Amino acid sequence: MPRFSVIVPAYQVQAYLHECLESVLSQSYADLELIAVDDCSPDACGAVIDEFAARDPRVRAVHLPRNTGLGPARNAGMERATGDYLLFLDGDDILTPDALLAIADRLKETGDPDVLVYDYARTYWSGEAVRNRAAAQLTERGPAPFRLTDRPGLLNLLMVAWNKAYRREFVEHAGFSFPPGYYEDTPWTYPVLMTAESLATLDRVCVHYRQRRAGGILRTASERHFDVFDQYDRVFAYLDDHPELARWRPVLFRRMVDHLVTVYARPDRLPRGTRAAFLRRARSHYRRHRTPGASVPARARVHHALVRFGLHRTYRALRLASALHRGTVRRSRALRAALRSAVLLLHYRVQRLLPLRADRAVFAARGDGGDPGALESAFRALAPHIRTAWVTCPGPSGTSGSPERTEHPRAVAPPDPPRLAPGTAAYWTALARSAYLVSDAALDPRLVKRKGQVVVRTQDGTPLGHTGLDLLERPAAARDTDFARLLEDVDRWDYVVSAGRHSTLAWERAYPGRYTTLEYGRPCTDRFHTATAADVAGLREALGVPEGAVAVLYAPAHRDYRRTQPRLLDLERFVRRLGPRFVVLARTRHPHDGPLAGSSGRVVDVTGHPSLTSLCLASDALVTDYSPLMFDYAGLDRPIVLCADDWEAYEAARGTYVDVRAFPPGAVAHGEDELIDVFADGHWCGSHSDRRRAAFRARFCPHDDGRAAERVVRRVVLGETLLPPVVPPHERRPAPAAAAAGGPPPLATVPRQHPGGPPAVTDRV
Template identity: 50%
Template structure:
């Protein structure tokens, strides 16, 4: 039997679950089992659990067929536990390094007590870590083993189960189980503490308690669910009634109950306004029914509140707390004044438009900070025109970029009266980056964040670890992300990254990237048309070179001698360069450019056309590799500065170990690969296949339609994804020249 059993209930935590499991399975202590209970989670949590279980036999997964809630999910894990001690961990929290060793050592040193209490720290999205405010209660300044009679102040610790190790035979003997409901920790915590004769303390942070911005906690919701607290304290006092020997705890637990009730009543973010009086009446009834004989109310203001609750004096209670409410209102008015100031800065016209009704048939699109009509928003807009032509589609474009707008496209200049009018009244706002801070998210508006690439480099909150990569305000970033209603994902890898680094209350749509539909649905004629538009010779071998931006380089300068590359590859090879500026001003480079062997396509409006035209892609850390992978054509990773880039910007996986194909770290290696043809071998094909299965999961040619039907038409059942092995790649340029294939369906 293992020494420790860790029970982890799991529900809708796919963005945080890997970190939780890694913190447990990566402990330097080995004598434990993990029982993870998938509480019928609707996201990818169950699949993540199965993947981890396949790699580590210490993890057992239970998949429940219906959602039963946190307490009963823990019960399901308890039934399977075999360890001497049972520990609980929430699936968005983590263990600290060495936690299990410290817990086991303390249990050994104190002769296996019934309960061990250890400490925790709260972790916040902005990187702050704050230890439990009552950490002083865990100081080892007395006997190693004690009971609650020795330290009754332990009842003042937060009512949680996951900061304790419980001897399993103690749990069985006391008959402890978790009830249904939302305050299920209270009965378990109080009943276990008053029943234990042997308690020991560990003055060490063993759990990091994640404070999620987007909620996920009943304490952060206004709801009638808080009435559940009455049932939970009924269970506590039923337990006392059944154990006369524990009657000494009736007074302290009565006080904990009343303090808890008053907290719910007084907190402005708990109960709906119309439910406060009802809650107060029920709390008052509990007070009178359970007040112990001879109970003495606490002194001061708290005692006055006890007296009003006992009398049922709700109106008096409201008056007594008016000062606190007024302070809250002052803060609220201050925030409103700040918001009004921001709106004034937007202009009188915008404010007037914000007061008008939303136009249910108006959608605004933007891409790359209003620079172009492109990327995922453009693909969604085109599909919207096909499926729901009654919705007016308008693009927001910078004044200096209006010449890039295709003919026939409806657009408004950013900053104009027309711009502020559509931004204020459009039902739908679609962007592949965030809209500006001065855009107000109105109630009823729907914001769609499409993103513009699968992340290799760190994004969002993860960039805090790499300060040289950004100087952004992360708090402002998350306020912008709070406006999202939907986040588009092209693969499960991206889903988990986005949900973790942008922890806001949006819905993830795993649809595939709409812009990649063109790469899946193209045919031979599309490939020939793309090459002809670029003036490429029919039989030319074409390499598309797309280096990414490097934060540590002030100017764009590709780490590649393009003139030499084109010269050594010979006259039948053309290099397309997609970057910020054309590199190479020598006479020789100009000559190569004039012959068409180096083509600067940095300003080309449709990157998908470049992908279709190219025989192979040369890139470094650009998200282009994930899109080009859809075509199932060779990809060469040219990464001469991998160590520098990964250290400065940070990456989510090691590109040298998990590349989409061949890898070169010097220009000489790159030349050898290209000249010899070794960039396209069975080995590189195998790497590309693994890469595509991981990152091109949902790109089956129907991504835009999925988005339109879910967001604009409200359809809840998505189109099924075409199985990966049933997809037929777009013809290569050579195949397109040889056979005029019919268009893909």
């Protein structure tokens, strides 16, 4: 008897069925049977199902003699199911990786409830995935399992069958089955949730719900949408047969009205000329199932009045008036925006006629400030006569460009600089009259560089993948890059800050211009050398890293060749295999998947953390693939482990300046199992890893000694030519890791798990 019976009905989904079935069979949790039901589909669905059944014994092919619809097709699958739990999946949707493993673990944690509700994300043809807006109802906090009376908000979720796992014995004992017709999920889901003695939730996206551009039931105009009335009749008939559930009648009545209004209002469901008839029938249902004393939220009263009185013409008039109002508001806003823009540009032209202010500098940066943030601190310390200001531009993680400063010896706690919002009069005044403009991103294209203005450009880290003009032959990575505008921006640069010879050669080829390269090191890494052991301890405490734990920062690179970013590692499995001493700080790109932390609490989601520098200081080691972060992190002289099994795809899509596999900064793993072995065997911090990192630092971090920003300011602002000498790598003293700061040393090796017996005891290395 398998743990799961996954039932997939298929009708005219031949373009998507292969991906759907593959998403089930490729799950890391393999204790399943896949029952694929061909609902007499006129396309190749039946042949696809037979192909899968021939190659995998877990697949059971069911061919119906005639088309019955989605509900009866699911019933046919249930009749043949033998698993402990039933899961439904439509033929054009997919299970996310490791979804069944997460479901199985949650079922075990909650004592095998009757129903487990999990989350989904809508996926669009563009590759965008948007998580369910009601995901807050799936929180795992509080007791579990529970009854619906404890969490009535579950009734606000989308009423579908495929976001739940059902205990088969519970379904068979209660006699649940799907009715024919459209909206067959409605008379299934409501009775199931109301009847279940035990419910649980899983706050994880387990299904990707495909939003088809055409061909889906909800996007096809048909009189079959009138089936919604019969389905709600079945729901209320179930309540009549089960008086103990009468308390749910007001809730279901409100849900029915909302649903009927949705069907009526959507332009792509009801055929032309049928809306009045639909509303008349809705009025009849309103009167038939209305529950005396049922409260109606204020925002829903208009909808209830619409259905209650059948106000078809009134609704059309209100909708037309609303459309006219929205159009008027939109045009007036556009006019005001155009007038405001014209006034501001006129203001900018006037300001350009006024003298430059030699004591003004404007900084702009993405994320936590990066190199401009370090340079601004150096400006304030070494050239205190210059007043600085920041342009608040959004960073890649949605944060504002607020600088994370590096304290210099001469800094005396100056007040925070003013913030300039783009598109304001103060913003244009600063751009017109400031002598220094420092940025790590493209400047405003409307900026006219004045004679005497100095533009300092800092780049986005040490280059690994191709950038700038080198992307001309890489359309997957270039996307919508405007190369002409890029070169216009390059022509404004006076100085480009470079970390070393490798960066200089790449920048000067990818961004050809008349600027001067300042090969002084990366200013943002200065904090690695000025931070103290107390600073490191404070950062770890703020992140919730337990004392004595080994904190591994996991920061994978963006896949330019993928529309949606894959989940590369099962981080919970990683920390589970390594033991309780390890914690992962996960900086990934999966906001729609919700919190990364599972039941262990040892995977901390730091994707939205504003300071990457702080995360580096708080960690004991870095695990990455081909993120440029490895070059900065090497300056900390802490272990780095590369883990990438798709290097060829990345290199083909973006191109690379150096093959880090041939010249790695530490141990190299090809996949999750090898990565676990690297940590289990102690290679992540062994002497071989140390030698590799030393060679890597010498090549890519020749000037990162904590004084890079100082050298830039002394050269650009103070005009000095005799700059502070570079400290040799062997004499540098970066901020100590937590273990080196006095805590217990991290485990270099971890206990290995042996089948059939307890873990072996290993020594520290």
